[in-house]
Amino acid sequence: MKPLKLLGLVMLVVLVGIQFIPSRTNQDKAVPPSDFMVVNGIPENIGHILRTSCYNCHSNNPNYPWYSRVQPVGWFLQSHVSKGKEELNFSEFGSYSIRKQKSKLSSMVSQIEKGEMPLSSYTFIHREARLSQENKKVLTDYLSALKDSL
């Protein structure tokens, strides 16, 4: 067999093989009462943006597209989810102290304004999560006002 063909075959076997490695999914159907949306009575348009652009990495209620179950895309996402949730978990937002909520809202605004979030390595594949200039503004205005109201 030609080396290239062999390589292709090996990769194929590996790719198929890794699909069977059990992976922990971050899926929890119930939205807890401490969820950011519930606690703050977030309007639908804001909720929609957050759910599509942030919740997959920063909550216990992600809504993954089908290809997120394809490895290694899934693993890649998972590593981000565990780190992302450690930093900010929208599902637990209501249990944060007011001080921490304010700090996190400040960080959210600056991360969005600077284009750091959502992670570009993620939006590269998950195109739907990209924020338009307009949505950025809507979101940061809302989050800043929310911070000042707490």
Next chain:
Amino acid sequence: MKTTMILFFLALVSWGASAQHDHSRMGNSENSHSNMTPKMKEEPRVIPSITVKHSLIVTSILDNYLELKDALVDDNGKKAASSGKLLFDAIGKFDLSGQPAPKQKELKDILDDAKENAEHISESAGKIDHQREHFELLGGDIKDLIVITGADRTLYQLFCSMYNNNKGGKWLSASDKVKNPFFGDEKMKCGRVLVEIKVK
């Protein structure tokens, strides 16, 4: 299968891209200061002051906070990170049990937030803008802390209105001379004293 292969390569590429997740895009801050002509001559104003009790319990926290501030004034992210780590440790050693019971919850919230901010600073040696973001939040925590616990030295809370796209940023210093930690060399003089925190 073809899609899987494509996705595999995309994932590899994006993996590489994630490693470069730095703040390289942050240099070009918008030029929105045009309506902010700085006043050249400010009339002498009476600086408001508050007085807190004398206490040594926050000495190491304040020492490390001020070291961190100086590192940011010097645009030294590495030094800021190491001071951030020392500050993180100092906050961790704060003994809540010696504080009045009704204040403990609030103090815990303050210390938790301060710790998280210090941790971010300690882990972001190469991202001074990110360190400054958390330093700004940290300043609020430390001020609220000493209002409750007291302090061992006179401090000033200063304010620079240009920071963060003109949203402004506050910090603490042991001197009323303005040396800006948010811009470093760039706008060293941005700032004024908001309040003097005296020790009884």
